[in-house]
Every structure is written in C-alpha cells, then in structure tokens.
C-alpha cells in the first residue's frame with residue numbers, strides 16, 4: 001500500500017454544523033452537505049501516498065475510507081494461496097467470490113486514523129497483503145479484466161453501504177465513481193517518490209536501494225500504468241491535481257480538506 005508520505009502534524013477534525021443550518025441543494029453535484037452522503041476519490045500513481053492521505057483525510061472529515069489497492073492485494077494473496085495463475089480467470093473469480101472478501105470497518109491505525117482491515121475466508125489479510133510476494137505479483141493480477149470488473153462492482157456496492165466515503169486507487173474518480181462529489185489526483189515526481197520509497201525501505205526493512213534505480217523503476221511503472229487497457233492511470237478532468245513534492249502528509253490533507261469544505265459551501 002502507498003504510505004510514502006511522512007507522518008503528519010495533527011489536524012483537528014472538521015466540525016460539522018447541524019443539518020438545519022444548511023440550505024437545501026438543487027442538485028447533489030452542484031452542492032453537497034458535509035453531514036450527508038458524499039463520495040471523495042483520490043486517484044494517482046503508485047507510491048504517491050494515497051492510502052495514508054485518504055485515511056488522514058477521512059479522520060479529519062469524519063468519513064469512512066476504502067483502500068481499493070488492498071482489495072487487489074487480497075485477491076492476489078488468495079490466488080497465490082490456492083496456486084491459481086492469473087490466466088485461470090474462471091477459477092480466480094470463483095475463489096475470490098467464495099472468500100467473501102469484506103472489511104472490518106472499525107479498525108484504526110496506531111495514530112487513530114480509520115483503516116479498515118481486509119477479511120477473507122473469515123480471517124484478516126491485513127498483514128499478508130503487505131508481503132513482498134504479494135506486492136510483486138499484484139500488478140499482474142490487477143490487469144485481469146474480469147477481476148477488475150468484479151472489484152469495481154464490489155467497490156460500488158461498498159459505496160452504497162458506506163455512502164460517506166473517501167475511496168483511493170488508480171481508477172476511482174476516472175472509472176468507478178465518475179459522479180463523485182470531490183475528486184483529487186495526487187502525484188509526486190518519480191525522484192521524490194523514489195526518495196520516499198528508499199527511506200521507507202531503509203527504516204522498515206533495513207534495505208538500502210540505489211536512488212537512481214528506484215526512480216527508473218517508478219517512472220517505468222507509471223508509463224506501464226498509463227497504458228493499461230482498463231483502469232489506466234489518468235487524471236480525471238474534474239479532479240484537483242495535487243503535487244506533493246514539496247508537501248508532507250499534513251500539508252496535502254490540509255489542501256484537500258479546504259477544497260472539500262469550499263465545494264461543500266459553494
């Protein structure tokens with residue numbers, strides 16, 4: 001999962017005014033209320049910090065949060081456990097359906113951010129999905145179009161059941177929720193993402209990678225993601241683009257929070 005941004009200074013959660021203080025809106029698209037249903041999407045390239053940003057923004061705005069990368073990772077972990085190759089689409093879809101993949105919506109990070117825990121076959125896959133083995137195979141599995149269609153359907157069902165939602169992943173604003181109330185496109189240059197990734201590997205795993213090599217890998221992955229036939233990396237036209245090269249997590253979240261508040265009042 002993308003957790004590349006530094007830890008934030010704490011932002012105070014937004015206080016939502018009582019419902020009667022808001023005027024009724026003509027259309028949901030033109031105006032939405034902070035205390036009612038809203039879908040916020042965060043698209044962007046790999047390792048741009050989408051997951052941590054979405055979780056912190058969810059905490060600040062009092063919304064729920066969906067990491068769609070966790071779903072692709074969980075499907076990959078399940079396939080690997082059952083020794084199903086990505087070419088065996090029928091068996092892959094069958095086992096993923098049978099797993100009853102879902103989230104424990106009450107889970108939080110140590111910092112108190114909402115961070116739903118992914119469950120399949122009745123057990124937590126939260127740790128398993130961060131394994132190197134899963135990380136290095138998930139990109140291939142996420143190219144399987146019928147699997148993407150299944151995931152997109154599940155994501156839309158999740159949004160129906162959890163209608164106050166921040167959802168992050170490459171295709172959330174562009175494909176899955178084209179009518180989202182607020183859309184963001186979060187990115188950083190390959191150099192900065194490589195620096196963050198290098199630091200993360202050093203601190204968490206004691207691995208010292210060459211910066212230039214990491215940068216090349218990240219740029220190549222972006223290029224590959226832009227060419228995907230389905231769910232390609234694109235910036236939705238109506239998304240606010242945020243370059244986090246010079247911002248830490250708190251800075252990005254403050255920008256996003258202000259944008260959501262401004263749109264809610266518009």
Ligand code: DC
Pocket residue numbers: 001002046047068069070072073138139142168169170171172231
């Ligand atoms: O954000 P992440 O690293 O957890 O994503 C894991 C993989 O799944 C990564 O290869 C991108 C892919 N993915 C995707 O294709 N579509 C999404 N909506 C989310 C993630």
